[in-house]
Amino acid sequence: MEIRGPRALPARREDIELRTQDGLCLVGELALPEASAPAATLVTLHPLPTAGGFMDSHILRKAAARLPALADLAVLRFNTRGTSSPRGSSEGVFDGGAAERHDVAAAMAFVRERGLPRPWLVGWSFGTELALKYGREHEIEGVILLSPPLHRATADEVAAWAHDDRRVVVLVPELDDYLRPAEAEQRFAAIPHAEFIAVDGGKHLWVGESQTRRVMDEIVAAVNPSALPLAREWPAA
Numbered sequence: 275m276e277i278r279g280p281r282a283l284p285a286r287r288e289d290i291e292l293r294t295q296d297g298l299c300l301v302g303e304l305a306l307p308e309a310s311a312p313a314a315t316l317v318t319l320h321p322l323p324t325a326g327g328f329m330d331s332h333i334l335r336k337a338a339a340r341l342p343a344l345a346d347l348a349v350l351r352f353n354t355r356g357t358s359s360p361r362g363s364s365e366g367v368f369d370g371g372a373a374e375r376h377d378v379a380a381a382m383a384f385v386r387e388r389g390l391p392r393p394w395l396v397g398w399s400f401g402t403e404l405a406l407k408y409g410r411e412h413e414i415e416g417v418i419l420l421s422p423p424l425h426r427a428t429a430d431e432v433a434a435w436a437h438d439d440r441r442v443v444v445l446v447p448e449l450d451d452y453l454r455p456a457e458a459e460q461r462f463a464a465i466p467h468a469e470f471i472a473v474d475g476g477k478h479l480w481v482g483e484s485q486t487r488r489v490m491d492e493i494v495a496a497v498n499p500s501a502l503p504l505a506r507e508w509p510a511a
Contacts, residue, residue: 356369
C-alpha cells in the first residue's frame with residue numbers, strides 16, 4: 275500500500291512528559307523503530323502555537339509516523355509551554371520564544387536520560403527560531419530548519435553558528451509566506467557552512483504529499499543517508 279497522508283507505520287510509541295527547569299510539565303511522544311536501536315534522533319520543534327502550531331502539525335506528525343520504520347530514526351515530539359494537542363496540554367503560557375529556552379533544554383535532558391543517539395533539532399517555522407537561538411547550548415549533531423521566518427532569531431544569533439562546526443541545513447520554500455529563497459540565502463550567508471536548499475514549488479506549510487516527501491527525504495539525507503531512497507509503499511519491497 276502506498277505511504278501517504280497520516281498513515282502510521284509500525285513503531286514503538288510512548289507518551290512522555292518533560293520537566294522544565296522552571297517547574298513545568300510538557301507533554302509529548304517518543305516514537306522508536308519497532309525492532310532495532312535508532313540510528314539517530316530527531317527532536318522536533320513545532321510551528322507557532324498562537325497560529326495553530328503544535329506537536330501534531332502535519333510534517334512532524336508524519337515524521338513520527340514514517341521515519342522510525344523507513345529510516346531507523348527516533349522521533350521526539352512535544353508541545354511547548356501553553357500549547358495543546360490531542361496528546362494533552364503542556365503547562366505554562368506561551369512566551370514568544372524566551373522561556374521556551376527551558377522547553378528545548380527539557381527535551382535535550384530527556385534525550386540524554388534515555389541515551390538516545392545522535393540528536394538533531396528539527397524546527398519548523400517558529401521551531402526554527404528556537405533551534406537557532408538555543409541549539410548551540412546542547413549536544414546535537416546539527417539543526418534542520420524548515421521554512422525559517424527569522425522573525426525572532428536575531429542576525430547575531432544566526433551569525434553565531436558561523437563559529438560552530440555543527441551542521442545547519444536550511445529548507446526554504448520557493449513560495450514561502452515570510453522568507454523566500456533569495457532573501458533567505460542572503461540572511462544565512464553569515465553561516466559559511468550552512469547547507470541551503472531552495473525547494474521549487476514549496477510553500478510555508480508544506481501541504482501535499484509531494485512536499486511532505488521532499489521534506490522527509492531532505493531530513494533523512496542529512497541524518498541517515500544510508501536509509502535513502504525512502505520506500506513509497508509498505509511493506510517495503
